[in-house]
């Protein structure tokens with residue numbers, strides 16, 4: 001573990017996007033830090049509006065910011081709502097990074113995504129492969145916005161000496177995820193589908209695409225732990241990948257989820273749906289060298305996520 005470069009003790013820390021899966025996990029992680037946590041709902045401040053965002057920052061005066069506010073979604077949501085994904089995310093990050101500079105914020109961590117890397121980057125994907133090849137078409141809009149966010153942090157560090165850092169997580173899952181089948185990522189989607197199939201006694205669950213793409217899945221509380229670690233131990237222009245270093249095929253994932261859910265039926269494949277990039281395994285040597293490693297195995301994380309999902313379903317019933 002490297003020596004801390006920064007401390008959150010006694011500091012005012014804004015978690016932008018506190019209501020989402022990542023934001024909520026950061027809040028859980030900050031409970032062990034001696035800091036004052038700031039949050040603001042989208043009903044109060046629309047972070048796509050520059051004046052609203054800057055006025056709030058001037059009043060709230062955060063010392064540090066976790067920039068986890070974003071419009072996110074799975075492969076179909078990205079492919080069908082390109083304007084939302086590029087506009088919302090560019091507006092939010094531009095307003096918060098520039099507003100943070102204007103308000104004299106001491107440290108900011110911007111959350112990107114592994115989809116910023118080229119569709120066919122060498123695997124595992126090094127941070128250095130950024131902008132070395134064409135993007136995956138289905139999420140190029142979100143990717144361009146997140147690349148711009150990474151570059152915003154780099155530019156404000158270079159021109160103004162701002163201690164703004166960025167992290168690029170792999171595919172995430174966990175409590176608080178979006179289980180709406182039209183907008184969700186693959187883990188919550190397959191969990192909801194197998195849960196329903198088991199409850200209804202259905203014999204089959206439909207998997208989008210061929211089932212052959214490979215994905216790396218990081219449990220969201222591990223990500224939050226990594227983000228707080230980077231806030232305390234990292235201050236440099238280079239972005240940092242955050243992942244587990246292991247990937248599985250979508251078919252293997254479906255089998256794991258069926259085991260966790262207790263679904264004993266089979267799977268069929270809707271090859272009308274896109275596979276997306278064939279593989280997206282991150283090179284995590286940089287964050288390992290900084291002294292951080294993921295701790296939650298996929299089966300353990302899936303079981304914790306399903307327990308949370310069942311509780312939510314029970315409460316909603």
Ligand code: GFB
Pocket residue numbers: 073074075076078113114115138139142170171172183184185186187189190206207208209213215250273274275276277
């Ligand atoms: O998680 P996912 O939507 O996003 O899809 P990506 C991962 C893989 O799972 C794709 C397959 O090959 C999907 O075709 N899949 C199988 C399913 N069944 C389903 C299903 O029922 N629902 C969904 N959603 N997928 C995302 C980007 O790409 O990666 C985001 O679109 C973000 O912007 C995220 O960057 C990290 O991994 O393909």
